[in-house]
Amino acid sequence: MQDDKGMEERLRDKAKLVLKVNYFTSICSLVFCLLCLFALNITKIIPYVFLAFGVLNLLNTFLYKYHKSLTLAYNIVSIMALVGATIITLYSGGINSPFIFVLALVVVAGYMSTRSYGALYLYLILSIVLLIYAQSITDFSFTSNVVPEGSKDLFALLSVLFSVYLLGGVFGKNLLHVHHKLYKTKSEVEEKIKEKETLLKEVHHRVKNNLQTVSSLLSLQSRNIDDKQTKDLLKNSQNRVISMAMVHEMLYMREDLSKIEYKSYVEELAEYLVRSIKGTSSNITLDIDIPDIKLNIDTAIPLGLLINEAVTNALKYGIVDDSEGEIFIKLRRGDDGEYQLNIGDNGIGFPETMNHKTTKSLGLKLIHNLARQLRGSIIRDVTKKGTYYIVKFREIHQKVPSLA
Structure with a gap:
């Protein structure tokens, strides 16, 4: 039950992070679209890619509330981000475009989802970066830089600010929060385990003491009995109680509360029985x-x-x-x-x-x-x-x- 609750909490934290990233990137994309059109004088390809991503990602976030599949929502936004960032990179300078760093954010988001998705997007984006580079150094190029010369510096600044803020202000901040929460949960679990171990040790100690009390009572009772057969029966019962008490004593004395080293137990038990029945010599x-x-x-x-x-x-x-x-x-x-x-x-x-x-x-x-x-x-x-x-x-x- 505790594992299920922990899994549900982790899923909720991951869902909150994905939704927050979705909202942030959608709003930034729509703002970028307006800046491209009215401040940077970029009128081809790039502003419409920003617009499409912003609208479609808001729709993706809205639909998550109905299908509740975080994997589906994450993969949709990752694919859209991958395609959109690749197109914008190609049409804003290729391998020299500052927007290429946004592709790295898709890898970070992948590893925040699962290790397998992170590895998948890592190798996919490395391949895309190599293809962009190959396209930049060859004579054959099917794209052109649509960013006006006078807007290149401002476009680069906005791209870097977007990447840094998304990486630090959204991913980094939330990852730190999740890490702190996991550390706190781990500390609480370790403390509870330690408390239970202490309590269990105390239980074994008390059981051992109670069994030794029973053994002492049997010993006292046998002293008031003259009949040898009855005395032997009480002595046998006393030895049985002692054999059980030894187990609890060993569990109490050792760090491992779940198992006992059986060789030392048998040696102590056998030596006790020999002394009890045959005497010290x-x-x-x-x-x-x-x-x-x-x-x-x-x-x-x-x-x-x-x-x-x-x-x-x-x-x-x-x-x-x-x-x-x-x-x-x-x-x-x-x-x-x-x-x-x-x-x-x-x-x-x-x-x-x-x-x-x-x-x-x-x-x-x-x-x-x-x-x-x-x-x-x-x-x-x-x-x-x-x-x-x-x-x-x-x-x-x-x-x-x-x-x-």
Whole structure:
């Protein structure tokens, strides 16, 4: 919506500029016509070209109010200006005519419309100037200078004044206004983006704090419970909350608020789980192989929870007591944009007959449910020792609502 509004404003500014130039050039052409006839004593060709351009351009400007096609109105006036300026140049001295500079204004107007039109009129006018020059240096000439000798200096002065004022007083002034307006709009947009980024950081910070509060409440609750099974359930829930809090903490700490560096996240999460379940001194080795991959929050959280469940199960049921063990976590992104997560341990594993449908283990059910949430697939590689999963998924892209 904001882009549409900005486009409409730019179109209105461009329309105002074209209409202003049209009115100015039409009035100047009609004044030039009268000066040629009554002050400069030019009675052939030139005053009638000025008259025709002035009248036809006023008609072109009037018709724009009905068809509303700025491109059509611009091209009509450009073609008329091109033809009229060429004729006046040919009949007022050819390559030596001061009116030849008006042709350059058509190029400026073209670039103010679009780059393609500017380039088109640039090469067209360069060709016309070369033809005028060729016509001036050859014996063959189908035009003659109709400006009387006594009026040449005044005609040159009026032509230069017309060109300079149109270039500076109309084009230059309005271009500066548009540039200032665009700069102001850009500054306002950048300021709004900065405000939203600050607000978003604050949101991530508060979410992280709230999740840590939930984790602390679960920890306090578990201290008043003697039943080991219930204590374990609360501890598992606490670790799940922490895994989500880590994502928000990383987004808050980094400049990029849309994605997190996943290697550092997985390393911090895995090390935390090892300390939480096995203690500060353990025989667990972490083999984490993740390149420079960044994931958005919609993918990072469910994938983090999946890794949390797999590592937790490995630490609690795969690598029992104080046994030595290794946990493998490998993440790769394929050329087709699909990610593959290989995660497992070299512990005792569990029977092939057990799966997420038949077991009562919440962790195993969550692993498969989270794989579905990632819109991916998960298989267990039973050829390897312990428990080993292969998860394939693609990054989730949520549609962001309009901020209009």
